[in-house]
Amino acid sequence: MIWIENIGNYEGKEVVLKGWVYNKRSSGKVRFVLIRDGTGILQAVFSAQEVDENSFDLADKVTQESLVELKGIVRKDERAPGGFELVAKELKLLSSSENYPITKKEHGVDFLLQHRHLWIRSRKQFAILRIRAEVIKACRDFLDNKGFILIDAPILTPTSCEGTTTLFEVNYFDRKAYLSQSGQLYNEAAAAAFGRVYCFGPTFRAEKSKTRRHLTEFWMVEPEASFMELFDIIELAEEMIVYIVERVLEKRKKELEILERDVSLLSNIKRPFPRITYDEAIKRLQEKGFKINWGDDFGGDEETFLSNLYEKPLVIYYYPAKCKAFYMKRLKENPEISLSVDILAPEGYGEIVGGGQREDDLKELEKRLIEYNLPREPFEWYLDLRKYGSFIHSGFGLGIERTVAWICKIKHIREAIPFPRMLDRIYP
């Protein structure tokens, strides 16, 4: 099987390819048909003398997104997009396509999202989703190489992980269950069993958020490591981000080109990252005239401002405990401060990582459940982790779509997932 991706290996040879018609152009006695096979796009050239009449005719008549079989000789030619083209010998129609809705001109967002199942065939979406696949592979390779074990957390859960967030409720054999909003708590159990673990999967938030940073279904990779403290986990997150960016730069050059991404900014993503405390962040914001007080969480504008401060991701740590989840360990010297961290991607992208050191003291944790107004019963198993050999441990979650959106420099994270789920949008 020959794929367009590797077409350069067949220079001068006759090949047969299957693919969908991406575009066609004609100029009298020369016709150009661009076909895509899922790995790339290749231009085929039809000249009247070198091809039979039926094929030449078809090269003019064939419609966008029809499936065709193409025979021809691979030739290097600078005029061809991609550097190689096919001198066509024969074209066969395998399956026709009529009135393909996504044409060569512009379309609106609503229309494209209604046709997402077809939109993913187009060049830019193709590039983004291939980068997404690389980002995911990079996360997994990085953690696997570091000795982390993949232990997936359940999607159906008996209760909220953090209590506050709105959850999707499902009927579970006449009992209530909820779609997971984080694998975090299960990860902690797994960390005690396997040392260093991670889970990777979809998470769900039933918030009525309508912004470019939010989806109701999104993917996270969540490492959790025993014996690691806050600053160990910050280091791990930094290394992981550097690794992801490096891998995309190395393996997805073409896709970044399609997206016209300025790669010099990405090449700059090396350690160390700038690190500031929450207190410093507040000070910087207040200096700029933001109306924000100590104890407030950052809003969208604040996050954008902070993430534009540096060319590298910005590490912000020591958030007020009340901004963070009940399971965050507190600073010994000041229990108002949690051992927590967020990492904001640069170029205005905002938070891609959130994490911290977990409370390992049973009494403290019991107190927190009460403080946060959470029922004890569904968390019994979680408390057990502190009863049977409690251990220092930390972890974080990295949002896949936000990371992909940043690396691809796309405006809205809905394009960073194959089939986005948003408020009022669950089709296709």
Next chain:
RNA sequence: UCCCCGGUAGCUCAACAGGUAGAGCAUCCGGCUGUUAACCGGAGGGUUGCAGGUUCGAGUCCUGCCCGGGGAGCCA
């Protein structure tokens, strides 16, 4: 939930101050021997989101509803 913007041909949009609904792309027909969202000529294509109101006359003004976009809040 709130604020702002929008809904006109398959798609993207235009239509002055209320006066015969129009262009590009797509489709179909024709032309062009290297096109790069190719280009050039021609043709077909409309319940102006829905319901009501004002008016001699409504795409345009008013009211309600529906749908979408951007943002806020909330959140990762």
